[in-house]
Amino acid sequence: xxxxxxxxxxxxxxxxxxxxxxxxxxxxxxxxxxxxxxxxxxxxxxxxxxxxxxxxxxxxxxxxxxxxxxxxxxxxxxxxxxxxxxxxxx
Amino acid sequence: xxxxxxxxxxxxxxxxxxxxxxxxxxxxxxxxxxxxxxxxxxxxxxxxxxxxxxxxxxxxxxxxxxxxxxxxxxxxxxxxxxxxxxxxxxxxxxxxxxxxxxxxxxxxxxxxxxxxxxxxxxxxxxxxxxxxxxxxxxxxxxxxxxxxxxxxxxxxxxxxxxxxxxxxxxxxxxxxxxxxxxxxxxxxxxxxxxxxxxxxxxxxxxxxxxxxxxxxxxx
Numbered sequence: 001x002x003x004x005x006x007x008x009x010x011x012x013x014x015x016x017x018x019x020x021x022x023x024x025x026x027x028x029x030x031x032x033x034x035x036x037x038x039x040x041x042x043x044x045x046x047x048x049x050x051x052x053x054x055x056x057x058x059x060x061x062x063x064x065x066x067x068x069x070x071x072x073x074x075x076x077x078x079x080x081x082x083x084x085x086x087x088x089x090x
Numbered sequence: 091x092x093x094x095x096x097x098x099x100x101x102x103x104x105x106x107x108x109x110x111x112x113x114x115x116x117x118x119x120x121x122x123x124x125x126x127x128x129x130x131x132x133x134x135x136x137x138x139x140x141x142x143x144x145x146x147x148x149x150x151x152x153x154x155x156x157x158x159x160x161x162x163x164x165x166x167x168x169x170x171x172x173x174x175x176x177x178x179x180x181x182x183x184x185x186x187x188x189x190x191x192x193x194x195x196x197x198x199x200x201x202x203x204x205x206x207x208x209x210x211x212x213x214x215x216x217x218x219x220x221x222x223x224x225x226x227x228x229x230x231x232x233x234x235x236x237x238x239x240x241x242x243x244x245x246x247x248x249x250x251x252x253x254x255x256x257x258x259x260x261x262x263x264x265x266x267x268x269x270x271x272x273x274x275x276x277x278x279x280x281x282x283x284x285x286x287x288x289x290x291x292x293x294x295x296x297x298x299x300x301x302x303x304x305x306x307x308x309x
Contacts, residue, residue: 085100
């Protein structure tokens with residue numbers, strides 16, 4: 001409290017969905033061009049999960065869900081594309 | 091968790107063909123709520139689709155354990171379990187469902203200027219709102235509901251028992267809190283907690299009994 005909010009995942013696209021990892025200080029960020037990043041809050045490092053769609057029209061990420069343990073991230077987009085990320089163990 | 095620069099190759103993509111309204115994991119399997127009113131279970135090997143809103147679109151969804159509660163533009167609130175069992179929780183006669191929340195077997199939803207809640211035992215209550223709502227959240231403890239609507243927020247001490255208290259100045263007058271923002275907004279939660287605690291004391295003096303006399307813990 002009383003501190004400036006931390007910025008992460010800054011890029012020239014609108015964020016349409018966010019979802020905290022259930023255990024780690026990591027947030028999944030989905031953008032309106034279909035790109036998905038995982039951002040670690042402690043150091044701002046980013047990992048690419050999903051590349052922007054070829055046709056960025058209606059590509060916005062519209063759904064996120066982590067599983068209970070945080071091992072998998074399900075996502076969906078307005079253009080009907082969806083997927084499940086399985087985090088590597090360790 | 092080892093972080094590498096890209097995890098693109100760890101993603102199994104699924105072409106669903108319909109806009110995705112929500113995602114969840116039910117019984118360990120991914121589930122996608124689609125704009126054509128169906129739920130898509132699974133990610134490749136074993137896939138199936140269950141129509142939960144006939145000839146309608148899924149607008150909002152909330153997960154509660156192994157149930158996914160969806161609200162559609164057919165006015166229905168439907169709970170689907172991991173086995174694909176479907177139960178109609180509410181029917182607003184075609185009014186669009188604007189927000190849903192689910193917690194511990196209880197379900198709440200808003201449609202237009204009405205909020206309704208159904209407890210785990212099946213008791214239904216409703217509340218008139220000053221405006222439509224886009225965000226609903228149950229408090230982690232007890233049967234209480236926070237409602238985000240245009241021009242402010244309400245916290246309902248006991249669902250539907252009395253009119254909710256408006257928190258003036260909590261939300262910007264021109265914006266509304268999304269469900270996510272409501273649950274993550276620490277300032278708002280603290281103020282909700284303070285207000286709820288004040289109202290709890292008021293009700294204690296007024297002789298309204300509460301099952302859980304524990305102090306409300308938020309944040």
